[in-house]
Amino acid sequence: MTKSPSVSLSGHLVSYLISFALPRYCDQSLHRARKGRFYHPDEEAWMAKLDTVIHELYHVSPDLKGIRRIERGDGTYFADCHGQHYHREVADMVQTYLASGPDPEVYEFLRHDFDQLQQRFGGVVGTTFRMFPSSPQRYVERLTVQPPPPTDTDLVGVAVEEVRPSRHRERFSEGDLHIREFGRETSRRLVRTGAFRAA
Numbered sequence: 001m002t003k004s005p006s007v008s009l010s011g012h013l014v015s016y017l018i019s020f021a022l023p024r025y026c027d028q029s030l031h032r033a034r035k036g037r038f039y040h041p042d043e044e045a046w047m048a049k050l051d052t053v054i055h056e057l058y059h060v061s062p063d064l065k066g067i068r069r070i071e072r073g074d075g076t077y078f079a080d081c082h083g084q085h086y087h088r089e090v091a092d093m094v095q096t097y098l099a100s101g102p103d104p105e106v107y108e109f110l111r112h113d114f115d116q117l118q119q120r121f122g123g124v125v126g127t128t129f130r131m132f133p134s135s136p137q138r139y140v141e142r143l144t145v146q147p148p149p150p151t152d153t154d155l156v157g158v159a160v161e162e163v164r165p166s167r168h169r170e171r172f173s174e175g176d177l178h179i180r181e182f183g184r185e186t187s188r189r190l191v192r193t194g195a196f197r198a199a
Helices: 034-038 047-058 086-099 104-111 114-121
Strands: 006-009 012-014 124-129 177-182 187-190
Touching (some): 034 047, 034 086, 047 086, 047 104, 114 124
Antiparallel strands (some): 006 012, 124 177
């Protein structure tokens, strides 16, 4: 059985994680991007970053039971979790959000690319897992009760291999987080303690 690891912060289970690749995320543009066709040609480049955030949040299933499954007209589901209207719907949500009059300070940082953020704020930092650049990975767990041997004649003689113990961890907490400073080519862990520690 394939499982997702549990991640908890201060005793609260985290149901979904979104990771950002830096500096790539900061340097996004609508120009030549597939999603660019859903925006006006004169739209500012930073809209691509807002689109990315909403795109990832839209993957959260409304019933909070995993990734949203996109249904086709015939009742089956798209394999890639997007569907033919997904990108258009995300662009519509971006426009709806901005039309709602949010506080510009909330998304002001999106207006700057990576180099501009470094100049303006003196650096770019983010919270990562200790095993950076990796993050918690799905793992395979052997079922306690094994299914009965196959009786279908098509499966007779098919080799069944034992599941090897997973090398991936099953649980993560705030003790597994670090703060890293990101540069254009590399990153480094910042050692912080007290009120400034990662969490």
